[in-house]
Amino acid sequence: MKTSLNRICLKKMLSMRMLLPFSIVMYSCLGNQNTHAGLQSSHQSGSVAFSGQHAGMYFEGKFERWQATLILPPQSNPNITATFYMRSAKTGDSIYDSTLPEFDWFDVKNHALGSFVSTEIEMTEEGYQVLGDLTIKNITRPVSFMLTDSQDQLSTSFGINRLDYKIGWESDPDAEWVSKTIFISIMIKK
Amino acid sequence: MTTSVQRYHSLSIVLHWSIALALLFMFASGLYMVNADISKADQYRLFQIHKASGVLVLWALILRIGTRLFTSSPTLPDALNQQQAFNAKLGHICLYIALVTMPLSGWLMVSASPFGLPTFVFVDWIKWPNIPGVARNKSIETIANNVHWVTASVLATMIAGHVSALVWHKKKHNINLISRMWWNKK
Numbered sequence: 362m363k364t365s366l367n368r369i370c371l372k373k374m375l376s377m378r379m380l381l382p383f384s385i386v387m388y389s390c391l392g393n394q395n396t397h398a399g400l401q402s403s404h405q406s407g408s409v410a411f412s413g414q415h416a417g418m419y420f421e422g423k424f425e426r427w428q429a430t431l432i433l434p435p436q437s438n439p440n441i442t443a444t445f446y447m448r449s450a451k452t453g454d455s456i457y458d459s460t461l462p463e464f465d466w467f468d469v470k471n472h473a474l475g476s477f478v479s480t481e482i483e484m485t486e487e488g489y490q491v492l493g494d495l496t497i498k499n500i501t502r503p504v505s506f507m508l509t510d511s512q513d514q515l516s517t518s519f520g521i522n523r524l525d526y527k528i529g530w531e532s533d534p535d536a537e538w539v540s541k542t543i544f545i546s547i548m549i550k551k
Numbered sequence: 552m553t554t555s556v557q558r559y560h561s562l563s564i565v566l567h568w569s570i571a572l573a574l575l576f577m578f579a580s581g582l583y584m585v586n587a588d589i590s591k592a593d594q595y596r597l598f599q600i601h602k603a604s605g606v607l608v609l610w611a612l613i614l615r616i617g618t619r620l621f622t623s624s625p626t627l628p629d630a631l632n633q634q635q636a637f638n639a640k641l642g643h644i645c646l647y648i649a650l651v652t653m654p655l656s657g658w659l660m661v662s663a664s665p666f667g668l669p670t671f672v673f674v675d676w677i678k679w680p681n682i683p684g685v686a687r688n689k690s691i692e693t694i695a696n697n698v699h700w701v702t703a704s705v706l707a708t709m710i711a712g713h714v715s716a717l718v719w720h721k722k723k724h725n726i727n728l729i730s731r732m733w734w735n736k737k
Contacts (some may be wrong), residue, residue: 416591417591418595456668460669463667464687465687493637531665532687538666
């Protein structure tokens with residue numbers, strides 16, 4: 362009895378040992394995985410950046426943690442979903458990076474995640490025309506952008522009105538210091 | 552038998568003149584950043600420098616008061632009558648109150664500001680905290696702003712009085728008070 366139990370345990374351990382390298386390979390591929398379920402992307406294989414003007418000075422930053430799934434035409438049920446961690450927004454400027462997580466800006470305590478969910482994707486000559494809902498601070502607004510398809514990457518850039526999402530609503534409602542329009546630039550490696 | 556000291560402690564002397572220079576900069580930068588026709592970028596940068604310098608002035612003042620309390624101070628010259636000695640003491644106390652009120656009211660103003668910007672003291676690793684419980688409080692910001700400006704005007708007047716008293720005593724009584732705040736020649 363004891364011997365057979367030992368054999369079963371040994372078999373399980375062996376099978377786990379064989380699976381381990383496979384799991385590591387799979388995990389390392391997750392950063393940019395193009396499967397039948399769609400293109401999996403994240404901060405490891407692409408970038409979600411934002412830029413604007415403060416006091417007349419150009420600034421830019423990026424989300425250091427995000428993930429997205431893209432199922433693009435001609436696949437059936439095309440859709441794009443993305444989640445980005447608001448706390449991971451970094452500009453490299455200490456004052457900006459200390460201010461962004463605060464209540465009036467990204468309010469990361471109450472709204473840790475931002476998201477994008479597509480509502481319509483149309484294939485075009487340059488790539489894909491995407492319509493969808495962008496949610497920041499639990500406020501959802503429709504956005505549209507052209508996702509340009511080049512040989513090895515998908516990319517887009519579009520502007521949002523930060524006041525639509527109550528970003529800096531109390532601090533600078535008249536955009537006296539921080540521009541109303543914030544540009545989002547996305548690059549996804551295929 | 553005890554001998555009274557002829558001058559203030561060296562640290563007091565260094566701090567006195569450093570704070571004097573810093574105040575000149577604070578007055579100039581404060582007036583310039585608010586009134587001058589400069590770009591938003593320059594105004595923003597000057598605000599951050601003014602804030603960071605204000606924190607340094609506050610630290611210097613705390614050290615100055617500590618040094619003043621824990622070291623011996625020279626006695627006032629006998630040539631001054633009782634009333635003049637009293638006025639000198641009162642003037643100095645008022646100066647200290649105004650000096651401390653300036654950075655404290657500035658700190659309160661920054662802490663209550665709707666912008667909610669942090670203060671870095673010239674380097675990223677020294678972040679001066681905002682006063683808790685007043686964030687984005689417009690009323691407190693307005694009060695602190697008024698106190699800052701009124702105190703600045705009062706302080707400028709008192710500094711003018713402080714310097715005038717020095718000159719007046721020198722001319723009228725031939726008393727060299729400034730030697731108390733410098734290293735004596737041997």
